Amino acid sequence: MRQERFVERHQAEWRDFELWLEKRSVSARDARRHRREWTGIADDELPARHRRLCQQLALARRRGYSAVVTDRLQQLMQRGHSVLYRTKPVHWRRAVEFLLAGFPRLVRAEARCMLAAALLFVVPLVTIFIAIQVKPDLAAGLFDAQSLASFEQMYDPAGKGDLGRTSEDDLQMFAHYIGNNVGIGFQTFASGLLAGLGTVFVLIFNGIMIGGVAGHLQAVGHGDPFWRFVAGHSAPELTAIVISGGAGLRLGLSLIAPGQRRRIDSLIHGGRRGAKICIGVFAMLVFAAFVEAFWSSIASVPASIKYTVGAVLWALVFVWLLRGGRNAIHRDDEDAA
Amino acid sequence: MLDTYRHVVTPEGVALHLRAAGPLPRALAYVLDLIARIAIYMALYQVLTALFGGAGYAILMLVTFVMSWFYMVLFEVLMQGRTPGKWALGLRVVAADGAPVGWMASFTRNLLRVVDALPVGYAVGLVTSLIDPWGRRLGDMVAGTLVVHAARQQTLYEAQVAPALAPAIVLLQHEQAAVVAFAERAPRLTAARQAELAELVEPLTLSRGQAAVMRLYGIANWLLGRR
Numbered sequence: 266m267r268q269e270r271f272v273e274r275h276q277a278e279w280r281d282f283e284l285w286l287e288k289r290s291v292s293a294r295d296a297r298r299h300r301r302e303w304t305g306i307a308d309d310e311l312p313a314r315h316r317r318l319c320q321q322l323a324l325a326r327r328r329g330y331s332a333v334v335t336d337r338l339q340q341l342m343q344r345g346h347s348v349l350y351r352t353k354p355v356h357w358r359r360a361v362e363f364l365l366a367g368f369p370r371l372v373r374a375e376a377r378c379m380l381a382a383a384l385l386f387v388v389p390l391v392t393i394f395i396a397i398q399v400k401p402d403l404a405a406g407l408f409d410a411q412s413l414a415s416f417e418q419m420y421d422p423a424g425k426g427d428l429g430r431t432s433e434d435d436l437q438m439f440a441h442y443i444g445n446n447v448g449i450g451f452q453t454f455a456s457g458l459l460a461g462l463g464t465v466f467v468l469i470f471n472g473i474m475i476g477g478v479a480g481h482l483q484a485v486g487h488g489d490p491f492w493r494f495v496a497g498h499s500a501p502e503l504t505a506i507v508i509s510g511g512a513g514l515r516l517g518l519s520l521i522a523p524g525q526r527r528r529i530d531s532l533i534h535g536g537r538r539g540a541k542i543c544i545g546v547f548a549m550l551v552f553a554a555f556v557e558a559f560w561s562s563i564a565s566v567p568a569s570i571k572y573t574v575g576a577v578l579w580a581l582v583f584v585w586l587l588r589g590g591r592n593a594i595h596r597d598d599e600d601a602a
Numbered sequence: 603m604l605d606t607y608r609h610v611v612t613p614e615g616v617a618l619h620l621r622a623a624g625p626l627p628r629a630l631a632y633v634l635d636l637i638a639r640i641a642i643y644m645a646l647y648q649v650l651t652a653l654f655g656g657a658g659y660a661i662l663m664l665v666t667f668v669m670s671w672f673y674m675v676l677f678e679v680l681m682q683g684r685t686p687g688k689w690a691l692g693l694r695v696v697a698a699d700g701a702p703v704g705w706m707a708s709f710t711r712n713l714l715r716v717v718d719a720l721p722v723g724y725a726v727g728l729v730t731s732l733i734d735p736w737g738r739r740l741g742d743m744v745a746g747t748l749v750v751h752a753a754r755q756q757t758l759y760e761a762q763v764a765p766a767l768a769p770a771i772v773l774l775q776h777e778q779a780a781v782v783a784f785a786e787r788a789p790r791l792t793a794a795r796q797a798e799l800a801e802l803v804e805p806l807t808l809s810r811g812q813a814a815v816m817r818l819y820g821i822a823n824w825l826l827g828r829r
Contacts, residue, residue: 268782319615329778331782332786333786342612342616343700347702350697351704436661437656437659437660439660439664440661440663443664444663444664444667444670451713451716455715458740529743533743536744536745537706537710539710540709540713543709544709
């Protein structure tokens with residue numbers, strides 16, 4: 266068929282398609298509002314129309330029609346493709362569902378990586394803590410004198426002000442904690458792409474630092490205000506760091522042990538799951554920063570209440586991670602959220 | 603590494619044309635985005651500290667935090683793959699199958715900037731994007747995305763209408779395509795250049811100068827099916 270006749274025959278069809286793309290593909294809300302006034306192609310007819318267009322494009326290329334026709338069809342096809350294959354928008358209900366059920370399920374699915382991350386974090390922490398109790402001079406090797414002095418001042422039992430801070434107000438500390446902690450969490454995950462070594466390093470390093478600070482304060486007798494301060498937010502914060510570490514190790518494993526997948530496919534798989542875990546970690550750290558800024562620093566609450574709240578939060582975090590989404594109808598988490 | 607023009611076959615069996623973007627335009631886009639963020643930060647600093655004092659500083663820190671992790675994600679997903687910097691350089695982020703990038707993919711590729719930025723100045727990202735045939739950095743590979751040059755809207759002209767004229771000899775398909783392409787593009791050239799090009803195929807037109815151009819138009823019209 267000559268080009269001119271081909272264009273003549275299908276011109277109207279292409280115009281309809283173009284019109285649909287312009288009017289109805291931009292905003293779903295607008296499309297719903299104006300669905301009664303719309304007289305062009307019906308929405309459910311679009312996939313079929315798109316396939317027809319693709320066929321016509323292939324035909325035009327095969328027959329060597331000129332650029333006027335093929336480029337126009339090519340552009341229409343690419344626009345249609347990006348409408349038909351776009352990802353679904355996220356709904357609030359799906360987001361909540363993910364936090365309550367999907368996220369704990371993802372964490373449990375990587376139980377071994379999570380356990381390894383927990384060991385990499387807790388073992389140095391506890392070791393350093395005990396070591397400093399036995400030999401308090403060790404703290405001076407970890408931190409310089411100035412930082413040690415500022416820790417001691419922040420948790421001075423004789424201090425009048427809030428626990429764990431000098432002069433800033435709660436909102437400012439909230440902003441500070443959130444930026445700091447989420448940064449650490451995300452970096453712990455992402456550095457797993459360096460064959461997992463980055464994650465291992467970050468976990469051990471943070472374990473040593475936290476164990477060092479706690480050990481030093483305990484050793485010099487500032488333990489009480491310190492434990493009262495960290496009791497509340499420790500559960501969501503420390504578990505979130507361990508979980509992001511587990512996700513980072515998983516990412517590192519998909520690089521060095523892709524199994525039956527191609528290495529790139531294995532990385533895509535691991536990265537996608539890891540990024541989803543990071544969303545949950547993000548929520549946990551926001552919550553932790555909230556507790557840390559507005560609850561942990563209150564000095565007037567008696568120690569017994571502080572420790573009770575801390576224990577309840579630890580229990581809630583564990584119940585959530587171990588039981589969440591267990592009896593929900595299992596969804597394919599690959600496509601969820 | 604040399605061929606940056608990519609074809610992706612869609613489920614319908616036709617090829618999408620994607621022009622993968624190299625490190626330089628991407629780096630420039632990143633610098634523009636950085637400048638934009640710094641500008642936003644400075645403007646907010648003036649406004650917020652003037653209005654709220656200490657609380658304003660806290661809000662500023664929150665905004666900085668959100669911008670450092672979600673500036674790219676928000677623009678990429680809500681603005682069809684374009685951050686302001688990418689928009690200025692005509693770049694877009696798309697999924698590897700040419701579809702618009704989703705929340706999850708955009709979040710992943712920007713999360714992994716942490717690795718691509720190692721050890722300094724995006725060195726890891728630069729090396730991987732030079733090695734990878736699609737010009738992707740590590741974050742792009744894991745997220746299954748790539749950065750492309752947005753399609754330029756070029757105006758094409760229909761071939762000029764002229765009396766249809768059957769060619770004296772049978773033309774092969776690529777010869778036919780060349781004649782039609784000439785008829786579609788020549789109107790934008792000067793008369794002298796048109797004639798010069800048309801005279802290259804003297805065996806076909808059997809004439810010179812403006813007459814050759816008109817004959818070639820005629821043959822193109824015949825090939826297009828205008829009778």
